[in-house]
Amino acid sequence: MNVTPTNWRKSTRSHLVSNCIEVGKLGSSAAVRDTKDRDGGYVAIDAARWSEFLLAVKAGRFSR
Known part of the structure; x- marks a missing residue:
């Protein structure tokens, strides 16, 4: 099965920055x-790992 990512988006806070990533939906993955x-x-990340990553970001576990 060949699935193409859809609904690509990037943070609205990154409009003045050129070093950005976009996230798209890839089936049940990101x-x-x-x-x-x-x-x-692109890099595909399963839903469970993507959720763990987002929780870590929100918890401030990564430095700027």
Whole structure:
């Protein structure tokens, strides 16, 4: 089965920054790609791991 990511979006807070990623929906998973190279492919992350990542971000576990 060949699934194409849909609904690509990036943070509204990143409009003045060129180092951004976009997140798309890929079935029940997330797809992540570089906005500077949209044709360069993407990384697929399963739903459970994506949820863990978002929780870690919201908890401040990553430095800027």
